[in-house]
Amino acid sequence: MANRRTGRSPEGRVRTAPSSENRRPVKNTQKNGQRKRTANSEIPGKGKSGKTMNQAGKAKNKAGKRTDKSAQNQALRDQKLKGQTRKTQARKGRGASSAARTSGKRPRKKGGFLSWPMPLKIASIVGGVLVLAITAVIGVAAWKMSQIKTVDLDTDALNISEQATETQTGYLNVALFGLDGRDTDPEMGARSDTIIIASLNRETGEVKMSSIYRDTLLQQKDGTYNKANAAYSFGGAEDAIAMLNKNLDMDIEKYVTVDFAALVDVIDAVGGVEIDVTEEEIPYLNNYAVEVIKNTGVDSAPVTQPGKxxxxGVQATGYARIRYTKGDDFKRAERQRAVIEQIVKKLQASNLRTINKVIDKVFSKVETNFTMTEILAYAKNAMNYKLAESQGFPKDNTTPTLTGIGSSVVPNTLESNVIALHKYFFGDDGYTPSSTVKSISSEIESKAASLDSGSSGSSDYDDSYYDNYYDNSYDNSYDNSYDNSYDDDSDYDSSYDNSYDSSYDSSYDDEDY
Known part of the structure; x- marks a missing residue:
C-alpha cells in the first residue's frame, strides 16, 4: 500500500495521479440550497453494492448500540427495583430471607433496641424510670391534696374594694383561722379562736403576720357590731373574710382553717417546738392541756418547771391558748404567733420524711379554697420564705366591757389603726382609708360609748366561750390518776420515759419520730 503522506508505495515506487480518462466523474446537485455529492457506482465501496454493504454495517452498529443501551437500561431498572424492594421490606420489618419466611419462623428484626449503642440504651432506660417516678409522684401528690377539704367562695361577697385590689398588687394575703372544735361539747368552738392575716410579698418572699384580736369590736356582714370572732360562727370563712376586708381595707381572697387538733399533730410531727415558759403560765398551760387531751386522745405529761x-403538741397547744395572765388576749395572740413561727422554722429545716408526715397527719383536718395547683406552686418556694416580726391588731386600743357583747377590744380609732396596719404590711405606699373604713370608725366610737358598762381594761373577760367552760380556780395539785403513758401512736420513740418524773427529757429528738 502506498504511503499517504509521500505518495510512495511500500516498494519505493512513486504513485502517479490518474489520467483524466481514469478520473471518476463527480456529479454535484443542489436541493433546498444544500450541496449534495453522489458517488459513481463503479467506485469500490461507493457503488450500489458498496452503499448497501455500508448501510447494513451502520444498521448492525445501530442495532448493537440499541441492544447495549437496552441492556444498560434494564440493569438500571433492576437495580432501582431492588432498592425499592429493600426499602419496602425495611418499612414492613421483612428483612428475613424468603426461606425464613416460608419456614413459618418469625424472622429476627434487624436494628431496634438491641442494636442501639450502650449510652443510648442507658439514657433510654433512665428516661423511662424518671417518667414513671414523676408520674408516681404526681399521683401521690394529687391523692394527698385530695385529703384537704376545699371550699369555693363567692368572691363578689368578700367586700374587696377596687382601691384594695390596686394598692395590694404584688402581695398574697391569706386569712388563717384556728377553730377550737371540741368533741366533748360540739356547740362550743364555733367561733374562730384564732384570726391571723398573713401577707406574702411575692417579690421578696417575706411573710408578715398580724393577729386580729378575737374580741375586737368590728362591723359584721349584716351591719351590726360584735366581736371579730363572731363572724365565722355566723357565716363561716366567707363572712369572716368579708368582715376583715370591709373593716380593714384588705384584699383577701384565700383562707386556711385548721382545728387545734391539727396543731397538736403538726407540732408532734416536727419534733416539738422550743418555748420559754414562765412560772405564771405553767398552771394554765397544764389546765388547757387536760382539755386538749380529752378532745384529741393524744396523751402528754405536764410541764413542771419554767424556762426555755x-x-x-399537747403542751404547746395548751400554751397557745393561755389568756388568763398579764396581757390577757393580747398576750395570748402573741403566744399563738410564737408557736406558729417555731413550727415554720422547724418545717423549713425538716427533711422530706418529716414534711410527708405532717401532710399525712394534717391535710385531712384542713379547709381551704386554695386549689391543688396553687398549693404546689407556693409549696415549691416555701423553704425560701422569710418570716418577719409579727404584731397584733389593733395596737392602740381600750378594753371595755360592753353591754350585750362582753369584754371587748375597741380600737382608738379604727381609722388610725388601719393606717398603721397597712404601713406594716405594705410600707409607705400612700394609703388613705376608704370612706367605708372612716364611716365604721365613727360608728364604733359611738357604739362603744353607748354600750360601755363602766369597766375598762379588766382581765376577767365576760365570754361564755371560755368562762363557762373553765374554772379559774385551777387545781394545782394536778390529778395523780392522770395517765402519763403518752402512747398516742407508734411514731414516738420507744425510749421515751413513760414513767415521767420531774426530770422530763426536753431533748425531744425529732429524728426518732
Whole structure:
C-alpha cells in the first residue's frame, strides 16, 4: 500500500495521479440550497453494492448500540427495583430471607433496641424510670391534696374594694383561722379562736403576720357590731373574710382553717417546738392541756418547771391558748404567733420524711379554697420564705366591757389603726382609708360609748366561750390518776420515759419520730 503522506508505495515506487480518462466523474446537485455529492457506482465501496454493504454495517452498529443501551437500561431498572424492594421490606420489618419466611419462623428484626449503642440504651432506660417516678409522684401528690377539704367562695361577697385590689398588687394575703372544735361539747368552738392575716410579698418572699384580736369590736356582714370572732360562727370563712376586708381595707381572697387538733399533730410531727415558759403560765398551760387531751386522745405529761424547753403538741397547744395572765388576749395572740413561727422554722429545716408526715397527719383536718395547683406552686418556694416580726391588731386600743357583747377590744380609732396596719404590711405606699373604713370608725366610737358598762381594761373577760367552760380556780395539785403513758401512736420513740418524773427529757429528738 502506498504511503499517504509521500505518495510512495511500500516498494519505493512513486504513485502517479490518474489520467483524466481514469478520473471518476463527480456529479454535484443542489436541493433546498444544500450541496449534495453522489458517488459513481463503479467506485469500490461507493457503488450500489458498496452503499448497501455500508448501510447494513451502520444498521448492525445501530442495532448493537440499541441492544447495549437496552441492556444498560434494564440493569438500571433492576437495580432501582431492588432498592425499592429493600426499602419496602425495611418499612414492613421483612428483612428475613424468603426461606425464613416460608419456614413459618418469625424472622429476627434487624436494628431496634438491641442494636442501639450502650449510652443510648442507658439514657433510654433512665428516661423511662424518671417518667414513671414523676408520674408516681404526681399521683401521690394529687391523692394527698385530695385529703384537704376545699371550699369555693363567692368572691363578689368578700367586700374587696377596687382601691384594695390596686394598692395590694404584688402581695398574697391569706386569712388563717384556728377553730377550737371540741368533741366533748360540739356547740362550743364555733367561733374562730384564732384570726391571723398573713401577707406574702411575692417579690421578696417575706411573710408578715398580724393577729386580729378575737374580741375586737368590728362591723359584721349584716351591719351590726360584735366581736371579730363572731363572724365565722355566723357565716363561716366567707363572712369572716368579708368582715376583715370591709373593716380593714384588705384584699383577701384565700383562707386556711385548721382545728387545734391539727396543731397538736403538726407540732408532734416536727419534733416539738422550743418555748420559754414562765412560772405564771405553767398552771394554765397544764389546765388547757387536760382539755386538749380529752378532745384529741393524744396523751402528754405536764410541764413542771419554767424556762426555755421543748414542748410537745399537747403542751404547746395548751400554751397557745393561755389568756388568763398579764396581757390577757393580747398576750395570748402573741403566744399563738410564737408557736406558729417555731413550727415554720422547724418545717423549713425538716427533711422530706418529716414534711410527708405532717401532710399525712394534717391535710385531712384542713379547709381551704386554695386549689391543688396553687398549693404546689407556693409549696415549691416555701423553704425560701422569710418570716418577719409579727404584731397584733389593733395596737392602740381600750378594753371595755360592753353591754350585750362582753369584754371587748375597741380600737382608738379604727381609722388610725388601719393606717398603721397597712404601713406594716405594705410600707409607705400612700394609703388613705376608704370612706367605708372612716364611716365604721365613727360608728364604733359611738357604739362603744353607748354600750360601755363602766369597766375598762379588766382581765376577767365576760365570754361564755371560755368562762363557762373553765374554772379559774385551777387545781394545782394536778390529778395523780392522770395517765402519763403518752402512747398516742407508734411514731414516738420507744425510749421515751413513760414513767415521767420531774426530770422530763426536753431533748425531744425529732429524728426518732
Amino acid at each position: 424547753q421543748l414542748l410537745n
